[in-house]
Amino acid sequence: MxxxxxxxxxxxxxxxxxxxxxxxxxxxxxxxxxxxxxxxxxxxxxxxxxxxxxxxxxxxxxxxxxxxxxxxxxxxxxxxxxxxxxxxxxxxxxxxxxxGIKAEARSHRTHGMENTALYDERIEAVNFALSNDDGTSTREYDEADIILIGVSRCGKTPTSLYLALQFGIRAANYPFIAQDMHDLTLPLPLKANRHKLFGLTIAPDRLCDIRNQRRANSQYAALAQCELELGRVERLFRQEAIPFLDTTSHSVEEISAKILERTGLRRQLR
The missing domain is CATH 3.40.50 (Rossmann fold)
Known part of the structure; x- marks a missing residue:
């Protein structure tokens, strides 16, 4: 070994x-x-x-x-x-x-409390992501840097938290659920912040596997349900010209980097 x-x-x-x-x-x-x-x-x-x-x-x-x-x-x-x-x-x-400068060797500089203002900013971004996770509240969307949208279990929450913790970005996320599929439109809080929206999608079979880990053999996890939800949500993304990303084969680090690249969001941490 x-x-x-x-x-x-x-x-x-x-x-x-x-x-x-x-x-x-x-x-x-x-x-x-x-x-x-x-x-x-x-x-x-x-x-x-x-x-x-x-x-x-x-x-x-x-x-x-x-x-x-x-x-x-x-x-x-x-x-x-x-x-x-x-x-x-x-x-x-x-x-x-x-x-032409001699380095000043000191421990704990990279991941320590060298800059308390930036550290506080990062923690506030994490608190924001937690408070605005999964559509639990939409009152602070005006303060968001980005709002991730998509079906349940497509990677919105971990990506929001990673963007917050790693880059100090205030990321909210909003899920489209089965009850929304009959007449799927953007709710008013999302319409009001349309320029901040970024969609996440995923392959139906991968979503089926993930949901079965959460609620095995349920309607929520059925492949047909996953296909229906993803088809309608992706159609909404295209109709509304909302940029979106397939997360199927990407890690949360890769998803976050691709979002930053496509949106031009500034990394807050220095």
Whole structure:
């Protein structure tokens, strides 16, 4: 088994993101271990021993992706029997030369509370998404940056929350349900904010699978019902010239990126 360690004196999110991106190119299984907040020599020694133990047990040197600012802590971890990859210094050293500025090494800068105003903005965006989820309230639609619409279980809620948490975008979402299908039109709150609307759709068989996980063998999850709802909602999107996206084969990260690309919404976080 090929072990992979993500080690950081912060959250380890940066090491994980970089590492996952690189390893996704290799079609083999990995046993992945994340160890955040390695900020002392004692913790660094514990990490080194754990990596060495895995090397002995597996017979294969682990991969080590790290983002550690403190040189002493970093050197202690690097004594481990592993193939090490330093994401920070790989880019920092050449950037210092290109910018003519010496980097100021400090932990917890990327995912910490360095800018409280931006952090508060992101939390407010998350609260907005929660308060305006699934059409529970339409009173704040004037404050929304975007309103996602579509049938139930097509990805509106997770996308709204991801846009809020990752980019500070105030995203509301509104579902079209079975009772709407007889005479499907845009309700007044959506008409009043028509320029903010973005539709999500999905393949009927995929929607059927998702709904069956929620309400197995129900009319709500029946393939015929999924086909009917999706057909009528997509027709509404076309009639009203509402941009929409098929989410069937896309992750929430990909859906969000495609929405930002097509709408031109500004990413609020810096």
């Amino acid at each position: 090929q072990y992979v360690f993500y080690v950081s004196d912060g959250t380890a999110i940066t090491a994980e993101v970089f590492g996952h991106a690189v390893l996704s190119q290799f079609p083999i299984p990995f046993e992945q271990v994340t160890i955040p907040f390695v900020g002392s020599l004692d913790k660094a020694r514990q990490v080194r021993l754990r990596i060495d133990e895995c090397a002995v047990q597996s017979g294969v040197r682990p991969l080590l992706f790290h983002t550690i600012v403190d040189p002493a802590v970093r050197e202690q971890v690097l004594q481990a029997n592993a193939h090490a990859h330093d994401f920070l210094n790989t880019f920092v050293t050449p950037l210092e030369q290109q910018l």
